Amino acid sequence: MNPAPGDAPATSVPAVELRGVWKRFPGVVANAGAHLTVRAGTVHAVLGENGAGKSTLMNVLSGVYRPDEGEVRIDGVARQFRSPADALAAGVGMVHQEFRLVPSFTVAENVVLGAAERIVRRQAVESAVAELAERFGLATEPDRPVWQLSMGERQRVEILKALWRDARILILDEPTAVLTPGEADELGRILRHMAEDDRTVIFISHKLHEVTGFCDEATVLRGGETVAASLPVAETDSSALAGLMVGSSPVISERPTPVAAGGPMLTVVGLACLDDRGLPALHEVDLTVRAGEIVGIAGVAGNGQRELAQAVAGLRPTTGGSVHIDGIDLTAATPHQRFGAGLGYIPEDRMGVGLAPRLSVTDNAILRTYSSHRRGPFLDTEAATAHCRDIVDRFAVRTGPLDQPIAGLSGGNLQRLLVGRELSDRPRVVVAAQPTRGLDVQGVKAIQDLLVAERGVGVAILLISEDLDELLTLADRLLVMHGGRVVAEFDPEAAGRHDIGEAMVGNASTGVAAT
C-alpha cells in the first residue's frame, strides 16, 4: 500500500502534501501560500527561523488550526481537519514543544490515556506499551510515574502516545530544544528507526547540524512562504541552508547614512552565563558598542544571543565578566537600576516579559517609570495617563481607550508601545532582541526607523536579529555568534553572505576574529 522507503519512485503518492496554505492572525500573516511535500518513509526537516511560520504550518497539518486557504492531502486524499483528533484518525500525530502529560500517572497510563478500552488491565497495558517501545527502540519503563522522568524520557512518552494511536505521520515541533546533546543524538536514532518502519517523520528545527545529521530532505520556510522545497540533505551543505533561512529580500533597501560614532558606551567584558537548563550559554563574550553606533549580532537561533540580551539587561544571572555603561559598572545592578542608568531593553518575548497581557495600555506604558509618577503612596493617575498619551502620540501607537487591556492591540502596535516606552526616557544604550520578528512590513519599517533615529541622536544600539538583511542594512558592525561565543566580525558593507553563513555554522575561517 505504501511506497517503498528510501528510493521511492517520483510518481509515488506523497505521505503529506500541503498546497498554498494561508493563515492570518490579527496583524501577522503566519503562512503566505506555504507548500510542503513529504515522501513516505522519510525523515523530513522543516527549517526556518522563529516566526517563519513553521509551527503554524504544522498546526494546520495536525488539525489545531484550520487554514484560511489551501489544501491538506494525506496519502493523496484531501482532508479538512477540525481538530487534532480528526488528524490523528487520519494518521497524523504531533509531539508539541510543551509536553501534555499527567505527571502523577505512569508512562503506560499516559500512553493509553483517552485511547484505551473502558476497562484497563494494568499489566496487559504495561506489557503492550513495553512491546511498542521496544519495537521502535524507545528505552522506557512503563510503570514509572512521569514526574520522575527526565525531559528526554518524557519526550519518548509523547512519541509513544502518537505511535499507540497508530500515527503513520509523526510531527515533532523543535524536539531537541529541551534535550541535552546526548539525548538529541538518541532521538535521531529513534527517528531513523521509525522511517525504516515505513513511518513518515516531520522534524521541525532551526539547528542545522541535526538536520544534516539524520534528515533525508529539508524544506525551508521564511516569512510564511516556502523558499526551498524538499532539498536532498545529502547534497546540500549547511551554510547554504543557513543562507536560505535568513533570506535575501531586504525591507529597507538603502543603508541609512551612518553617523560619526562617539566613545564606548556599552562595554561587555568576558561575560558568561548559563541557559535555562543550567548549561553554559555564553563563554567569555567581549563586545563594545560606541555612542551613535548599531552593532548587529547574527547567528543561528540558540547560540547564546537570547542569553546575551538577558544578561546585559540584568534578567539572567551571570557567572563571570562585567557589563559597563558609560564607564559605570552595572554587572550587579538590577534591571530597574540599569534602566535608570540609561539602558533600554526590548526583550524578545514581548508578551509576558516586556508587556503584562492583562493590564491596561497605561499600566504597561508606565512599567519602567511608575515609581516617578507618585504622589505619596498613590500613583498619580494624571501623570501616568499623560506619560502614556505621550508615548502613544510620539510613536503612533494605534490603540483603543488607554484604560483597556492591551490584549486588543495588534502585534505591530504592541511592539510600538513597548519600543516607545523603552525609548521615551532618553536611553543611552538600547538592547533590541528580535525587535521586528513576526511584524508585518509596515511594522518592521516603523521599528527599524525608530532604531536608526535613536542612533542619529547618539544612542548605542545592540541589535540582535535572526534577519540577516535587517542586520546588513542597519548595523555599522556585524558580530556573529556561534556556540555562545562571538566567532567573527564583519563590515556589513563589504561582507559576503556566504562568509557570514559559514561563520554562523561555526566555520569562522573568514572574517576578523573578535575574541
Add this chain to the structure above:
Amino acid sequence: MRRPVLARRDQVLRGGQPLAFAVGLAVALVVGVLLLMGSGHDPLRVYGRMFDASLGDPRAWSVTLNRAVPLGLAGLAVAVAGSMGLWNIGAEGQIMAGAIGAAWVARIGAGWPGPVLVTAMLAAAVVGGGLLALGPAIARARIGVNEIITTLMLNEVAIRLVQWLIHGRWKDPGSHNFPLAPMLPANGRLPTLFERAHVGVVLAGIVIALFGLAASRTAWGYELRVAGSSGATARYAGISLKRKILTVLVLSGGVAGFAGGVELAGTADRITEGLSNGFGFAGIIVAALALMRPSGVAAVALLFGAVQIGGQSIQTMGVSSSVSTILQALILFGAIAAGVLSRYRIEMVAGDTVGATASGDGS
C-alpha cells in the same frame, strides 16, 4: 445535521461577570424549585420565608449584615492573595488564629476601657491570622512551596489549637466541666449599630474599601497587578516577587484573622471550635465569584449572607438547612458556567466529525 460547539470570542464580553452572576442566581433558584418540589414543599412559600427572614425588615437586614461580615472579610482575604495569583485556602484556620489572639487579649485586659480593649483585641486578631500565614508565605517566597497545600493543612492545626485551649487552660470554671471558654467581658464586645447589627459591619466595609483603594490607586497595588499578570514582567520592571509574595500572603492571613476577631467580639461572644463555621471556605467561593475584586467581594458576601440566613430560617418549616448550602453551590456552578459564555460563544457547525472530504480510506 448541525451541532453546537464553543468558539472563543475575540474579546471578552464586557460586563460579563455581573451577567454571569445573575444567570447563576437564576439557575440556582430554578433548580432549587425542583429540589423543593421533589421534597414535598411549596417553593414559593419557602422562598418567601427565606426572603422575609434575610431581607424583609431592618431586623432581618441586621442579621444578614452580621453574617456578611465574616464572609466578606474571608472573601477579601482570599482576594488579596488571588490578586497576585496566589491561593490562600487557609482562611478558615486564620479566622481561628485571629479569634485566639483576640480572646487572649480579652483574658488579660478585662479591666481595660472598652474602646482600648476592643482595639487591642482586633489588632491581636490581625497578628494571629498573619502569623498563621507567615510560614506558608516564607516557604512560598523562599523555596516555592505550594501555598495551597500549606495554608490548607494549617487549618487543622488552628482548629485543634482552639480545641486544646477550650478543653484545657481556657475552660470556664463555671461551665460545669463542659469544654467551653468563658464569655467575653462586656467591654470586650463590639458596640451595636442597629437592631442586631454590630459595628463590625462598618469596620468590614472600611477594610474592604481600603484594600480596594490600595489595589487600584497606589503604586503598591500597581506592583501587585503587574506581579499577578506576569512574574517575568514584574522582574523586568524591577519588582521583587519574593517580597510581594511574602507581604501579600501575610496580609491575606491578617485580614482573615481580623474576620475571626470581629466574629468573636461581634457575634460569638466566646471562642468555640465552631466559630469559623466554614466562613474561610465560603470566602473562596465569594472571592472567585467576585473575580478577586474588592467591590465584588462586598456584593457577593451580602448575597451569600442573605442565602445563609434565609436557609437557617426555613428549618422551622421542616426544610433542611442544607438547602441553603445547595443553593450557594448552585449559584457558584451556574455563575462559572455562565462566565464561560463571556469568553466563548456557541456556534452551530455542520455535523460530521471526521474530516475526509473525499470518499475512500486513503488506499
